[in-house]
Amino acid sequence: MRILSRMFLTLIAAALLNAAAVAQDPGVTAPAPVRIIVNATNPVTSMTRSRIAKLFLKKTTKWDDGSKVLPVDQDQESPVRSDFSDVILNKSIAQVSSYWQQQIFSGRSMPPPVLVSDQAVAEFVKSNAGAIGYVSVSFEINDMKVLIVDE
Amino acid sequence: MTSAHKSTFMAVLAALLLGLAPQIGAQDIAIHGAMSQSFMQTSDNNYLVESEDGSFSIFEMVLNTTANIDAKTRIGAQIYGREFGHLGNNHMLVDWAFGDYRWRNWMGFRAGRIKFSLGLYNTTRDIDMVRNSILMPQSVYTEDFRNVSNAFHGFEIYGSVPVDRLGSFEYHASLGSAEVDEAYFLHDVFIKVLAAGGQIPPSLGFEANLDWAYSGSLYWNTPWEGLKIGGSFVTSDLYAEESFATPTATLDMSLDMDLKKLYVLSAEYMRDRWTFAAEFQRLFVDIVVPDVPVFVPDVGVVLMDIPADDRRGGYYGQATYRASDLLELGIYLSVFHPDWSQRKVGTAETEQKDTALTARFDLTDSWLMKVEYHIIDGTGDLPERLNPDPSQLVKSWSMIAVKSTFYF
Numbered sequence: 159m160r161i162l163s164r165m166f167l168t169l170i171a172a173a174l175l176n177a178a179a180v181a182q183d184p185g186v187t188a189p190a191p192v193r194i195i196v197n198a199t200n201p202v203t204s205m206t207r208s209r210i211a212k213l214f215l216k217k218t219t220k221w222d223d224g225s226k227v228l229p230v231d232q233d234q235e236s237p238v239r240s241d242f243s244d245v246i247l248n249k250s251i252a253q254v255s256s257y258w259q260q261q262i263f264s265g266r267s268m269p270p271p272v273l274v275s276d277q278a279v280a281e282f283v284k285s286n287a288g289a290i291g292y293v294s295v296s297f298e299i300n301d302m303k304v305l306i307v308d309e
Numbered sequence: 310m311t312s313a314h315k316s317t318f319m320a321v322l323a324a325l326l327l328g329l330a331p332q333i334g335a336q337d338i339a340i341h342g343a344m345s346q347s348f349m350q351t352s353d354n355n356y357l358v359e360s361e362d363g364s365f366s367i368f369e370m371v372l373n374t375t376a377n378i379d380a381k382t383r384i385g386a387q388i389y390g391r392e393f394g395h396l397g398n399n400h401m402l403v404d405w406a407f408g409d410y411r412w413r414n415w416m417g418f419r420a421g422r423i424k425f426s427l428g429l430y431n432t433t434r435d436i437d438m439v440r441n442s443i444l445m446p447q448s449v450y451t452e453d454f455r456n457v458s459n460a461f462h463g464f465e466i467y468g469s470v471p472v473d474r475l476g477s478f479e480y481h482a483s484l485g486s487a488e489v490d491e492a493y494f495l496h497d498v499f500i501k502v503l504a505a506g507g508q509i510p511p512s513l514g515f516e517a518n519l520d521w522a523y524s525g526s527l528y529w530n531t532p533w534e535g536l537k538i539g540g541s542f543v544t545s546d547l548y549a550e551e552s553f554a555t556p557t558a559t560l561d562m563s564l565d566m567d568l569k570k571l572y573v574l575s576a577e578y579m580r581d582r583w584t585f586a587a588e589f590q591r592l593f594v595d596i597v598v599p600d601v602p603v604f605v606p607d608v609g610v611v612l613m614d615i616p617a618d619d620r621r622g623g624y625y626g627q628a629t630y631r632a633s634d635l636l637e638l639g640i641y642l643s644v645f646h647p648d649w650s651q652r653k654v655g656t657a658e659t660e661q662k663d664t665a666l667t668a669r670f671d672l673t674d675s676w677l678m679k680v681e682y683h684i685i686d687g688t689g690d691l692p693e694r695l696n697p698d699p700s701q702l703v704k705s706w707s708m709i710a711v712k713s714t715f716y717f
Binding site: 208217218219220226234248249250251252253256259260262263264265266268271 | 337339341343371373375377380385386387405407409411413414424432433435436438439440469534535579580581582584631634637671674716
């Protein structure tokens with residue numbers, strides 16, 4: 159039992175050191191912003207960050223006109239997904255993943271579909287009136303609306 | 310419905326979901342599952358399982374499937390099985406299975422087998438991936454009581470009502486009944502009554518039913534982003550029967566339980582990589598075990614009604630920190646009193662304080678490991694079933710636990 163206890167305390171110490179290293183890593187910079195896009199026919203022009211988060215977490219599932227919101231996500235490994243999680247959802251990807259596990263295994267909801275590129279997200283948003291997605295700032299946007307994000 | 314019937318029902322339902330759903334236009338059919346193995350060892354005393362010598366007898370598996378029928382309608386089901394000491398025996402049971410019609414954001418309707426929306430985490434208490442610790446704080450999420458407050462068959466309305474700048478309110482209201490497959494909470498009532506007569510014969514079978522369970526919850530998502538507070542409750546009646554093999558004959562016992570109130574007050578605050586949670590629970594249960602054969606000197610054996618009311622209570626505070634995608638650390642203090650009115654007495658048997666240090670390692674997208682260390686003071690949550698000699702209980706003890714979960 160003592161050996162196990164010491165092993166555990168060693169693990170905790172290692173974990174704390176790891177956490178400190180992550181916090182002090184000079185390579186970690188402020189995340190780049192992302193662009194939130196909706197279908198060109200959507201009357202919405204701006205939205206608060208917390209409302210956008212509710213749409214992507216499916217806490218709000220309808221637009222103001224009663225039509226269904228169709229959020230679309232990007233690949234978990236992509237930088238834009240990481241930026242979106244930090245800036246808009248205020249959570250790490252791991253925290254968001256845990257949130258969706260809660261929803262799935264309680265039968266409450268399912269996560270948005272995942273598309274693998276800005277181009278694929280743009281195509282989805284263009285072809286679905288209720289869609290909302292996000293793309294990198296460098297991506298060229300045509301025939302869609304970029305939402306102004308209010309605080 | 311027996312376990313075999315439930316498994317068959319589940320298989321049929323899964324076949325319907327997977328095979329027929331596309332033909333009726335269902336979209337987004339998803340299947341998810343998980344499998345966990347744990348190890349627990351305590352320095353002294355047996356806790357939840359026969360832990361003093363170390364125990365691997367904690368195994369869980371879960372499988373679920375859901376399908377969107379249309380924009381407002383979904384169906385889904387989950388089966389769950391576990392071995393938790395002597396509980397479970399790996400029988401796969403329907404954990405939940407319901408249809409869900411979300412008419413508006415502020416009102417939806419569910420029908421089927423539904424988890425009680427009790428406390429912050431009852432609906433996901435069996436799912437290891439969604440939390441930091443291996444063992445949830447036992448002051449509120451008591452394993453021995455799990456099957457009584459787990460799920461019901463019936464109806465539920467729910468919704469989220471935005472209130473302008475005040476944030477929003479989430480509510481659930483439900484009505485139903487349920488079979489209770491196993492419940493050490495109830496088994497231990499019989500054991501206590503029998504132990505008073507100097508015998509603990511082996512159990513031959515257990516059955517219990519919750520009648521007309523009412524439950525509800527209301528949570529306020531405050532304007533302070535990430536802060537949620539609220540409360541939830543369950544009220545029900547329960548009837549349980551258990552048979553025991555005595556040296557001379559089979560002894561059939563029953564009990565009537567009036568679950569007057571089980572309520573939980575909750576608060577959760579999530580900010581950046583931190584999550585803080587605190588909950589307080591009280592249980593008000595009146596129990597009568599009727600017709601217990603009791604030997605009375607000069608009279609002989611008479612049948613008596615034995616009361617076994619339960620007024621337990623407890624609370625916990627928890628903090629977790631997501632240090633990186635690999636690592637999440639946590640700590641909680643969980644305080645349990647088997648009789649709330651005795652909480653200030655301060656003796657070992659009137660309380661159990663558990664300070665837990667926890668670490669979760671997300672090793673891959675489908676595999677996680679957890680390890681935790683508990684410093685425990687008090688013996689108020691240690692049943693006679695696992696610790697038959699109370700004089701051998703140790704007041705200050707510790708526990709270490711390790712768990713591995715694979716999921717998809």
